[in-house]
Amino acid sequence: MSTPTHHRLLVVDDEPDLRTLYELTLLREGYDIETAGCVEDARLLLAEHRFSAVITDMRLPDGTGLDILKQLESEGRPEKAIVITAYGSAENAVSALKAGAYDYLTKPVDLKQFRAVIASALNNEAPPGVQEPIQGAPANATAHTAAPSEKSRSALARLAGNSPCMQQVRVLIDKVSRSMAPVLLWGESGTGKELVARAIHDVSNRASQPFIAVNCGAIPEQLLEAEFFGFRKGAFTGATEEREGFFQAANGGTLFLDEIGDLPLAMQSKLLRAIQERAVRAVGATQEVQVDVRIVSASHKDLQAEVHAGRFRQDLFYRLNVIQITLPALRERLEDLPLLSQRILERIAHESGMTGVPQLSLAAQSALLSHRFPGNVRELENLLHRAVALSTQHILEPEDLGLATPAPSLEKIEVEVAAPIHAPGVSPAEAPLPTDLVAHLDQIERDILVQALEKHRLNRTAAGASLGLSLRQMRYRMARLGVQVSDQGVVLGERFDPDTDTDQA
Incomplete structure (x- = not known):
């Protein structure tokens, strides 16, 4: 019997034989166990005790496992929930994950997988009997592991911006980091999908484990299976040594599958099985290896449309799209542009060993705010890298950015706004002089401010920079x-005068 872990678990199942089986399995792992046969009994035990985790069957005599999940959520309890569903019931599994379950298992339950999932939920070492991945690193250069030294500059800290859409992204990152639910990131190219995937990993209890990023569109089709699942020596011509795949390398951590929509249908089927069974078989091997991997995927394609077009498996889409996070285009959050630019310039200066951080002039900020950014944040980074490389001054100007269309000047806007006040057929030289010059100029300036604010969708930073x-x-x-x-x-x-009315200023 294992050493006691001081974790108390609640097992809820209406079948006495299964309850006993789960209880004996967990007692051997050193856990303290309480059991219940229905939702009501579970609620009574939850009212009396705190647990490290709750393992519940989906179907119960007086309700479902979702009822228990809803209670844990409504009371803000810290217990991790693991739901056991009927075999092949993908809908129940997805419902459980969306309701806040940490993970799910399907019947008949594999006890080795049962122990592994609970150990993962409790952030323990993998239980005895779970095979460790073979040593070595994937050959494909698109996969890499986040170094622990980078933790102080986590991906979450690099998600600059205080716009409502970015605040919502941060809320979702915090929420999904608490479970094993697969996450699908959708957004245009260059919106920072890998950064968000890293942030999900950084704030989860897997932060100390590997983060493996894979560009699915960068791997030749004939090498996909070997790269994902590894291979044994002699499995094919050129296989002179054993090598682990992406799943084995990510064991205990997070596997980020970028551009998942580029996978061919044959590989989609194999990926679905690996996700469902939580096990992979290397090319040339005879046995499967259990893996504990959190899946985060991303695509710039509309995968729902790809499903309808027959280019993406519907069952894989439902398995990956448990929680979707949509990343906004840069043009939809221009209020974040000044802070984003500053963060990028600071990073460029740090990486280049510069003594000071380059700054954007107001004219350069205006030029950026007038740009549409089809390449999003990646394009902004490229523009700023180019500007820093070409500029000989500490202050970056529009010409350093290389943008084709300069922002309109204040004088141009003044002429456009002021011109309509003249009567038809009367030239500016013949227009009557104002009797109150201060009030007249104030009205012109007010009209300019209103026009600029409306043009920039009420964003004061963007409107001001354009002027x-x-x-x-x-x-x-x-x-x-x-x-x-x-x-x-x-x-x-x-x-009012802000200089004299300090309360309103």
Whole structure:
């Protein structure tokens, strides 16, 4: 019998024989066990005790395992939940994961897998009997392991931006990191899908284990099986030694499958089996090896459309798309652009050994805000790398960025806004002079601010940069002229002097 672990587990199943089997298996691992035969009995035990984990069957006489999951969620309890579902019931498994289960098992339960899943949930060492992966690293250069020294600069810290869409991404990262539920990342190329995958890994209890990133579209089709599952010596011509695959290398950690939509259908079928069985068989081997891997996948393609077109397996799509995180395009969160640019410049300076961090001039910021960024954050990084490499000054200008269309100047906007106030057929030279020059100029400036805010979707940073103003200068002028931003749009209110009215400033 194993050394006691001081973990107390609750097992819920209405079949006495299975309850006894699970109890005996877990007692041998050193766990303290409580059992229940229905939802009501489980609730009574939950009211009396705290548990490290709850293992529950899906079908119970007075409800389902989902009822127990909902109670754990509503009470904010810390117990990890593992759900046992009927064989082939993918819908129940997906429902359980979406309801907050850490992981699931299918009947008939493989006891070796049973012990491995519970050990993973409790963040323990893998139990005896689970075969360790063979030594060595995958040959494909698209896979790599995050070095522990990089932990201080985690991927989560690099997800710069305070826009609502990025705040939602962070909330989802925190939520999904607590379970084994597969995550599908969707977004345009260059939106940072691998960064989000790393962030999910960094904040999970797998952070100290390998993170293996694989570009599915970069591997020749004939090598896919060997790269994913490994191979034995002599399995094929050129196999002069044993080598582990991506699944074995990621054992205990996270496997990130980028551009999953590029996998051919034959490989999709083999991947589905590996995910369902939690086991892989190397090319040339006769036995499968159990693996404990968290799957995070990503694609810029619409996989639902790929399913309808017959290019992607529907069952694999449902297995991968338990939780979907959509990453916004950069043009949809321009308010994050200044902070993103600053973070990237800081990283470039650090990697290049520069003594200071280059800065963007207001004109350069305006040029960036006017750009559509079809390549998203990756394109922004390339632009800034280019600017730092070509510029001989500490301050980066629009010409350093190499953008074709310069941002409109303040003078141009003033002319465009001021021109309509002249009567038809009257030239500017013949227009009557204003009786109150200060009020007249204030009205022109107010019109310019309103136009800039509406053009940049009420984003004060972007609107100010397009006029050559810093955010502080923009806020000052808006306050002085009574220009306010609300959910309904631009609102014109009472003017005041921020220099004298400190409460409102």
